[in-house]
Amino acid sequence: MTQRTEHTGSYYAATRNDKTDRPALNEAIEADVCIVGGGFTGISSALHLAEAGFKVVVLEAARIGFGASGRNGGQLVNSYSRDIDTIENNYGAELGKALGDMAFEGGNIIRERIEKYNIQCDYKPGGIFAAFNKRQMHELSEQKKLWERFGHSNLELLDADGIRKHIASDAYLGGLLDHTGGHIHPLNLLLGEVAAFESLGGQVFEDSKVVDLVRSERPVVKTETGQVTADYVLLAGNAYMGGLVPELDAKAMPCGTQIVTTEVLDESVAKSLIPGGHCVEDCNYKLDYYRVTGDNRLLYGGGVTYGGGDPASIERFVRGHLEKTFPQLKGVKFDYAWGGDFLLTMSRLPQFGRLTPKIFYAQGYSGHGVTTTHLAGRLVAEALKGQAERFDAFGQLKHFPFPGGRLFRAPYTAIGAVYYGLRDKLGI
Structure with missing residues (x-):
């Protein structure tokens, strides 16, 4: 029997609305999309994809919201950790406009989710x-x-x-x-989005740490007790990826x-x-x-x-x-x-991109994750539906390893x- 991982001793964990224990993955299954990480990036993407008709599986190493998504300050802060003028100065007006036009979208997505799915998360406006x-x-x-x-x-x-x-x-x-x-109460927002995702047929597995990623034409995501073969994979573990992808870890x-x-x-x-x-x-x-x-x-x-x-x-x-x-x-x-x-x-700007044509990643919000993760979810879904222009705009940002x-x-x-x-x- 899988050992259950408990949430950190936070106010959010103590006052969460949904205390469901979701099962660990114990078999080999298939999906259109396998998402690694059950935080805002993963669940926002999963919900957008499920709404578009994709069969989606989410693998979470611990509990839903165990990482930053269930521990943060709960603030909806617009734009990015480095503002639009920094992007304009470093990359030009065209990319600045492309990312600037998306800089205030994440908060609107959150409000749409709260209203559409009646999520009880103590939302209050104004920052x-x-x-x-x-x-x-x-x-x-x-x-x-x-x-x-x-x-x-x-x-x-x-x-x-x-x-x-x-x-x-x-x-x-x-x-x-x-x-x-x-x-908002971030963990209750996340759990409300999980419930919406599951209501559309999505599957979530907890205590299912990914131990290997096979980068084949149809990628295979392996845990200790199961695996998912999918058309696409999204890596969404952020600070809790555990060294699974060294080339992302370095940056x-x-x-x-x-x-x-x-x-x-x-x-x-x-x-x-x-x-x-x-x-x-x-x-x-x-x-x-x-x-x-x-x-x-x-x-x-x-x-x-x-x-x-x-x-x-x-x-x-x-x-x-x-x-x-x-x-x-x-x-x-x-x-x-x-x-x-x-x-x-290093740039304080988010990292969106692909390891292979079938393996996507979104990470590195540098303290502005609540809103930008929700934008990421929409952009990932657009890309997998064949409209990758907005996702790829972020791919034009250059990211370098930290010195030392x-x-x-x-x-x-x-x-x-x-x-x-x-x-x-x-x-x-």
């Missing part, structure tokens, strides 16, 4: 980028102009007085409110982030912290992010551990940041504390982070 200094305010003003150039106009610049109406903190000089941002690096969730706060206290119910992320290089959950807890995260993993004490790591933002919560009790890994690329290889990539990147952290502190 704030909070600035500590004049440099960051200037960058937000330029971001507003950039996004409006691509038709994303529901934005509002906030001065010092304006941001204090939205956040009960004296930490910020101003901010940018994106009314089409928002936040990305797992990074850890940490989150705490407070005890349930008095409703009046919770509402006073962020009166509009928006989510917030600050503008620092190593940023903090937070929001109030559907049951009136403050969920607060931040920091980066390069190479993945967690600090010795997540609670101690995060508490100082939380209490600096909200001194009125000094000494508040934490009910949950957890960490998880996301996948960072696997041994030195984390310390080299951490050195760079120290530099940018100093810039944040000095406001330059």
